[in-house]
Amino acid sequence: MRAHLDGQRVSGRRTRAGKSRAGLLIGAAVLLAESPSNTTTAQAQSALPPVTVEAPVQRPRPARASDQSPRRAQIAARQRNRNPAPAAPTLSERAAAEAAAQQAAKLGYRAMPSATTLRSGASPLDTSQAVNVVPEQVLKDQLPRNIDDALINVSGITQTNTLAGSQDAVIRRGFGDNRDGSIMRNGMPLVQGRSLNPAVESVEVLKGPASLLYGIMDPGGIVNTISKRPELYQHGSVTLLGSAFSASKTGADGLLDVTGPIGDQGLAYRFIGYGVSEDYWRNFGRHREMLVAPSLAWYGQDTTVQLNYEHREFIYPFDRGTAFNPVTKAPLAVPATRRLDEPFNNTWGTSDLIQASVEHRLNQDWKLYAGYSYNTETFSANQLRITGINFTTGAETRSNDGTQGSLSNASYGTSYVSGGFWLGEMRNEVLFGGDGQYRTIYRDNLIRQATPAINIYNPVYGLIGPGTTVSNSDSAQTDKLGQWSLFFQDTLHLTERFALVGGVRYMDYDQIAGRGKPFVTNTNVSQDKVLPLGGAILKLTDQISLYASYTESLKPNSTIAPIGVVIDSNVAPEEGVSYETGLKFDVNQRISGTVALYDLDKKNVQTTKTNSAGIVELHTVGRARSRGVEVDVTGRLTDNWALIGSYGYTDARVTASEDLTLLGKKLQNVALNTASLYLVYDFGTTLPGRLRLGGGARYVGDRPGDSINTFFLPSYIVADIFATYETKHQNTPVIYQLNVKNLFDTVYYPSAVNNLNVAIGDARRVSMSATVKF
Numbered sequence: 001m002r003a004h005l006d007g008q009r010v011s012g013r014r015t016r017a018g019k020s021r022a023g024l025l026i027g028a029a030v031l032l033a034e035s036p037s038n039t040t041t042a043q044a045q046s047a048l049p050p051v052t053v054e055a056p057v058q059r060p061r062p063a064r065a066s067d068q069s070p071r072r073a074q075i076a077a078r079q080r081n082r083n084p085a086p087a088a089p090t091l092s093e094r095a096a097a098e099a100a101a102q103q104a105a106k107l108g109y110r111a112m113p114s115a116t117t118l119r120s121g122a123s124p125l126d127t128s129q130a131v132n133v134v135p136e137q138v139l140k141d142q143l144p145r146n147i148d149d150a151l152i153n154v155s156g157i158t159q160t161n162t163l164a165g166s167q168d169a170v171i172r173r174g175f176g177d178n179r180d181g182s183i184m185r186n187g188m189p190l191v192q193g194r195s196l197n198p199a200v201e202s203v204e205v206l207k208g209p210a211s212l213l214y215g216i217m218d219p220g221g222i223v224n225t226i227s228k229r230p231e232l233y234q235h236g237s238v239t240l241l242g243s244a245f246s247a248s249k250t251g252a253d254g255l256l257d258v259t260g261p262i263g264d265q266g267l268a269y270r271f272i273g274y275g276v277s278e279d280y281w282r283n284f285g286r287h288r289e290m291l292v293a294p295s296l297a298w299y300g301q302d303t304t305v306q307l308n309y310e311h312r313e314f315i316y317p318f319d320r321g322t323a324f325n326p327v328t329k330a331p332l333a334v335p336a337t338r339r340l341d342e343p344f345n346n347t348w349g350t351s352d353l354i355q356a357s358v359e360h361r362l363n364q365d366w367k368l369y370a371g372y373s374y375n376t377e378t379f380s381a382n383q384l385r386i387t388g389i390n391f392t393t394g395a396e397t398r399s400n401d402g403t404q405g406s407l408s409n410a411s412y413g414t415s416y417v418s419g420g421f422w423l424g425e426m427r428n429e430v431l432f433g434g435d436g437q438y439r440t441i442y443r444d445n446l447i448r449q450a451t452p453a454i455n456i457y458n459p460v461y462g463l464i465g466p467g468t469t470v471s472n473s474d475s476a477q478t479d480k481l482g483q484w485s486l487f488f489q490d491t492l493h494l495t496e497r498f499a500l501v502g503g504v505r506y507m508d509y510d511q512i513a514g515r516g517k518p519f520v521t522n523t524n525v526s527q528d529k530v531l532p533l534g535g536a537i538l539k540l541t542d543q544i545s546l547y548a549s550y551t552e553s554l555k556p557n558s559t560i561a562p563i564g565v566v567i568d569s570n571v572a573p574e575e576g577v578s579y580e581t582g583l584k585f586d587v588n589q590r591i592s593g594t595v596a597l598y599d600l601d602k603k604n605v606q607t608t609k610t611n612s613a614g615i616v617e618l619h620t621v622g623r624a625r626s627r628g629v630e631v632d633v634t635g636r637l638t639d640n641w642a643l644i645g646s647y648g649y650t651d652a653r654v655t656a657s658e659d660l661t662l663l664g665k666k667l668q669n670v671a672l673n674t675a676s677l678y679l680v681y682d683f684g685t686t687l688p689g690r691l692r693l694g695g696g697a698r699y700v701g702d703r704p705g706d707s708i709n710t711f712f713l714p715s716y717i718v719a720d721i722f723a724t725y726e727t728k729h730q731n732t733p734v735i736y737q738l739n740v741k742n743l744f745d746t747v748y749y750p751s752a753v754n755n756l757n758v759a760i761g762d763a764r765r766v767s768m769s770a771t772v773k774f
Contacts, residue, residue, distance in 0.1 A: 168195050412438075
């Protein structure tokens with residue numbers, strides 16, 4: 001016999017029912033195939049890899065009781081009582097069987113996107129936009145330090161202003177900034193500075209304008225971080241990690257991750273605890289962080305309920321990097337380890353995230369989803385700022401700045417229904433719902449204080465302390481944004497191979513921004529907008545599809561700074577329009593990817609200009625365009641080789657501006673070419689333990705360091721390697737892992753704010769960890 005699980009073949013070894021735990025697990029897999037409901041988290045997320053279960057050897061049919069003597073009938077009855085039929089597998093055994101089946105796919109870098117990214121469970125082959133996935137196992141192997149580090153595996157992405165290393169800041173297809181609202185957790189927005197932590201399972205990028213599904217947004221797309229979920233079978237792990245940038249710059253991490261069922265009615269828990277304390281790789285500074293992340297889930301026959309919470313405390317260096325000489329275009333001639341500020345330059349604070357979601361299957365065709373998220377972060381920072389450098393003498397002028405009492409929060413809720421129905425011979429797959437968000441970014445006291453100069457060629461640190469002078473005109477920086485929307489999308493399958501996609505969002509929003517004590521309003525906007533989406537999908541085969549799409553985005557213009565006028569509803573918002581076409585493939589559920597070509601135009605870009613009277617005026621006549629080609633591939637090449645790779649060509653530049661110094665210039669921090677390739681070889685069971693070796697490199701081309709292209713950051717290649725070895729100590733699984741990041745200790749510059757604030761990439765870091773599973 002052959003059983004099927006979620007439409008996939010299930011295969012395994014021949015076994016006798018009732019003889020061992022393995023028999024129960026295979027029975028669980030068979031029962032999953034016959035069950036009409038989803039009972040585990042993984043079922044709700046993705047299809048399983050093919051596995052085959054062969055039928056047990058058939059025994060000769062016994063004679064009927066009526067054909068036997070009374071004595072033989074009694075003996076047979078006693079034998080049946082001693083060997084009763086195996087009990088039905090429990091939910092825990094089902095979950096364990098499914099997890100075992102999926103493990104090989106994860107090791108093979110199988111990309112399994114979350115339903116939250118596209119607001120539906122549709123296959124990427126059946127959608128008209130590109131979604132790139134950094135799978136769970138890639139994060140485990142590469143051990144990225146932040147979201148920028150994880151996204152080196154995705155095409156067309158570069159780093160931008162990280163606010164001295166305190167914020168996620170990624171450019172997607174030429175557009176993006178820190179705090180631009182593009183970073184999500186499970187499809188709901190975050191405001192906390194850093195989003196990647198041990199509670200994240202995988203990372204996904206929805207490319208291009210995503211306003212139809214996500215509202216106010218830059219046109220480059222969104223980054224969705226997916227949480228680890230509670231599971232219905234008991235297991236856990238403890239990991240200890242030691243790291244070193246050099247002999248004197250060391251650190252240690254600790255991670256506890258445990259999950260399992262609560263009772264036998266579908267309730268499960270997960271607890272993640274994490275702590276790190278490590279030296280900063282430059283001449284002073286230390287990074288300390290703590291995370292506590294409990295979560296609960298209930299998996300019913302037709303309903304799944306998720307509840308997760310994260311509390312994080314942190315302190316890390318506030319480091320604006322180095323400087324580039326405006327004449328020679330070269331970096332400051334000091335060691336890369338030398339900081340230009342003071343040891344008190346740090347940022348510290350706490351963040352909290354709570355999310356709840358309910359997914360209910362109404363019937364075979366329709367399901368309802370509702371989710372709520374509240375995220376808040378408070379932080380303070382000492383921000384000694386470089387205001388000038390004499391590159392000949394080394395004299396450096398500085399401003400002793402800081403922020404006290406910064407508070408950001410976002411409250412977000414969404415609800416939508418997805419399903420399908422037939423219209424004659426045509427299948428309609430429909431998504432409709434609404435969402436609402438209220439977001440506040442507030443900085444209470446801004447420190448501005450003069451301070452003595454220093455000679456950076458022969459620095460003497462520690463002669464000054466943090467600034468204390470509050471600038472009332474710069475304080476109370478406030479940006480409040482509210483948004484309420486309805487959205488609808490329909491995928492109309494005209495034939496088995498061809499479908500059209502159409503959608504629309506109606507959005508109403510308000511924004512108030514300004515600063516000062518007393519407060520001065522510089523933005524006061526209240527508008528509404530209708531945004532359309534269109535697309536087409538042609539499936540050449542079950543494994544290859546062509547797609548094309550037209551998408552739009554919207555983001556209101558705003559400013560906290562005084563500009564002589566108030567931005568109101570008469571000022572047009574930034575609007576993005578994208579045309580995209582490409583090819584997607586998912587070959588034998590082993591290797592998948594996307595080839596995309598796009599043309600993205602953003603208009604009403606906010607610019608300022610000083611008039612003849614010396615007054616700064618606001619203009620929104622700017623226009624920027626990004627055109628490019630992207631290739632992304634991930635999966636298993638053979639039974640032993642897995643890979644994840646990308647290439648991006650991004651031509652992004654200003655096409656209209658009243659400020660002629662900007663016209664035709666390339667967009668800041670956007671590289672024309674980016675590429676990455678990481679390979680893994682799995683020795684499987686050929687050794688006493690399981691050995692996996694991997695490594696690769698990423699390339700980022702040169703990028704403008706400022707908006708008028710006065711200097712460029714040089715291109716770079718950074719290589720990483722890792723090795724894992726899984727064995728057993730007294731039947732307890734243990735995994736040892738070695739990682740070397742920046743193998744050749746390359747000095748590179750991932751982003752810049754201006755020539756006095758140029759970020760430096762991390763030096764070589766070696767780490768060794770041991771993970772005990774239980």
